[in-house]
Amino acid sequence: MYIVVVGGGQVGYRLAKILLSDGHEVLILEEDxxxxxxxxxxxxxxxxxxxxxxxxxxxxxxxxxxxxxxxVANRDEVNLAACQVAKHRFDVPxxxxxxxxxxxxxxxxxxxxxVTVCSTQVILSHIEQELPSHPVIPLLxxxxxxxxxxxxxxxxxxxxxxxxxGDFPMPKxxxxxxxxxxxxxxxxxxxxxxxxxxxxxxxxxxxxNEEPIRAILMGK
Amino acid sequence: MKVVIxxxxxxxxxxxxxxxxHGHRVVIMDTDAYSLRKLPASFGGSAIVGSGLAGEDxxxxxxxxxxxxxxxxxxxxxxxxxxxxxxxxYHVPRVVTRIYDPMREEMYHSLGIESVSPTRVVAELxxxxxxx
Numbered sequence: 120m121y122i123v124v125v126g127g128g129q130v131g132y133r134l135a136k137i138l139l140s141d142g143h144e145v146l147i148l149e150e151d152x153x154x155x156x157x158x159x160x161x162x163x164x165x166x167x168x169x170x171x172x173x174x175x176x177x178x179x180x181x182x183x184x185x186x187x188x189x190x191v192a193n194r195d196e197v198n199l200a201a202c203q204v205a206k207h208r209f210d211v212p213x214x215x216x217x218x219x220x221x222x223x224x225x226x227x228x229x230x231x232x233x234v235t236v237c238s239t240q241v242i243l244s245h246i247e248q249e250l251p252s253h254p255v256i257p258l259l260x261x262x263x264x265x266x267x268x269x270x271x272x273x274x275x276x277x278x279x280x281x282x283x284x285g286d287f288p289m290p291k292x293x294x295x296x297x298x299x300x301x302x303x304x305x306x307x308x309x310x311x312x313x314x315x316x317x318x319x320x321x322x323x324x325x326x327x328n329e330e331p332i333r334a335i336l337m338g339k
Numbered sequence: 340m341k342v343v344i345x346x347x348x349x350x351x352x353x354x355x356x357x358x359x360x361h362g363h364r365v366v367i368m369d370t371d372a373y374s375l376r377k378l379p380a381s382f383g384g385s386a387i388v389g390s391g392l393a394g395e396d397x398x399x400x401x402x403x404x405x406x407x408x409x410x411x412x413x414x415x416x417x418x419x420x421x422x423x424x425x426x427x428x429y430h431v432p433r434v435v436t437r438i439y440d441p442m443r444e445e446m447y448h449s450l451g452i453e454s455v456s457p458t459r460v461v462a463e464l465x466x467x468x469x470x471x
Contacts, residue, residue, distance in 0.1 A: 172416055174442035196392065199423075200416040200443075207446050222394055226420075229427050 123148065123185045123211075125171030125201045126192030127158045130217060134191065135162060146180050172200040174208055182209040191217040199223075202232045255333050258321065265325045268296070271336045275316040279336055285310025290331045293324035340364070343405045343431075345391030345421050346412035350437065352377035354409065359384045366400045391421035394428075402429045410436040415443065422452045 120143045124131050127149030135145045139162065147162075148171040149155050158166045169176035171190065182188065188205040190198035195218045202214040216232045218224060221240040228235065259268040273280060279287055284295060298312055299305045299319040306312065314320070314336075324332055340363045344351050347369035355367040356379040365384030368391060369375055375386045389396030391410060402408070408425035410418040418436040425431040438444045438454045447454055 172443070173440055174446070194416070196414070196416040196420040199420050203419070203450070204443065204446060207450065220392075223392075226424055226428060230423050 120144065120186040121181075121184055122146070122187045122189060123171075123177075123180060123182055123205070125188075125190040125198070126217075127151075127154050127166060128191070128193055130191040132158060132161070134189065135165065139165065148176065148180065172197060172204055174204060177204060177209060182211060185209070185211050187211070187213050187215070189215045193219070195220055195223050199227060199230065199232065202227075203230065206231055255329050261323075266323055267326065268321060268323050269329065269332070271320045271322065271333065273314055273316055273318045273320060274337055276339050277316070277337050278339060279314045280316045282314060283310060284308050284312045284314060287335055289322070289335070290324070290328040293322060293328045293332060295320055295322045297321040340406045341401070341404055342366070342407045342409065343368070343391075343397075343400050343402055343425070345369075345408070345410045346418075347371075347374040347377055347386070348411065348413065349377065351409075351411040352379070354411065355384060355386075356382055366405075368396060368400050392417065392424065394424075397424070397429065402431065405429075405431050406433065407431065408434045410434070415439050419443075419447055419452070422447075423450070426451060 122138055122143050122145050124135050124145060124147045127147045131147055135147050138145045145165050147158060147166045148169055149158060149166060150170055152168060155166050155168045167180050182205055188202060188211040190201040192198055198216040198218065202216050205211040206214050213233050215234040216227055218227060218235050218237045219239055221237050224235050224237055256270045257267055258270050261267060289295060295308050297305055298308045300315060301317045320336060322332060342358050342363050342365050344355050344367040347367050351367060355365050359365045359382050367384065368387045368389045370390050372388045378386055387399055389399055391397060402425060408422065408431040410421045412418055415438050418438060422434040422436045426434045435453045438447060438456050439458050441456045441459045444454050444456045
């Protein structure tokens, strides 16, 4: 396969090195002359100095016969422009762009980039797996004793939604102080206060009971 | 007409002033607050600090209500991306940009973006002057 890689940074370099050793024909486009020299020393004459978004440059490296076009520069807009020129001017069958802003994933797909890879999103999804998506937010630690005031936002799927506060007892030493309704505003709760989705519940608790409170208020 | 302009350089600021004095509603945005000083003193539209590539900033500029989006930053790639976001994500009826690379201008044109290439325009003007 003939693969054009835009951007000779760390990602471009590693990618090219592996693809070359797999026997592919690879060309790296890089604008910075010093970087070009370094890459040439390491990889041989597979580096071309130029702007990977420019039609003239892409023409001179034979982008028209490329099977794959990979844009891994460190700016999202550069990668988009490069992939679009490859696709619309040179009919490259498959374009891959690296992006850093997860919000751009949808944009790039709408605009015709075949594959997007967002390292930020990959890392985020690993973090999110390990953290509850609606955490118990500590608001205030009381100086005396180990008590703290925490806030919990009730998720839509929680089993307490639509039920009275009195129906689910809090762990010993913990109490709900305030329920802030999305529409109703803050109210001092009684055991008859009905909890709704998106309500913010402020409670006083000790650190051991944080997890039980989370389980009661946010469990499905 | 409601116009959102991205990029408050010399061209962006001048254009904002012109459109504003013609009675259009203008919002101009730039990532650098300092650039907004280039706006003429008489400018009556709004000026905000933000990027035309960021959804939340575009919403602050009321992009959903805009009739026209103009991108006039120094970077062709930024201009092209911002215009395509305005057109395809926020469905702004008309998007116009400046593209320095004349060969890319045709391509963006075929993608539904109106553009002006100062490179070609200025080169032609200079050629006329040179030939006398």
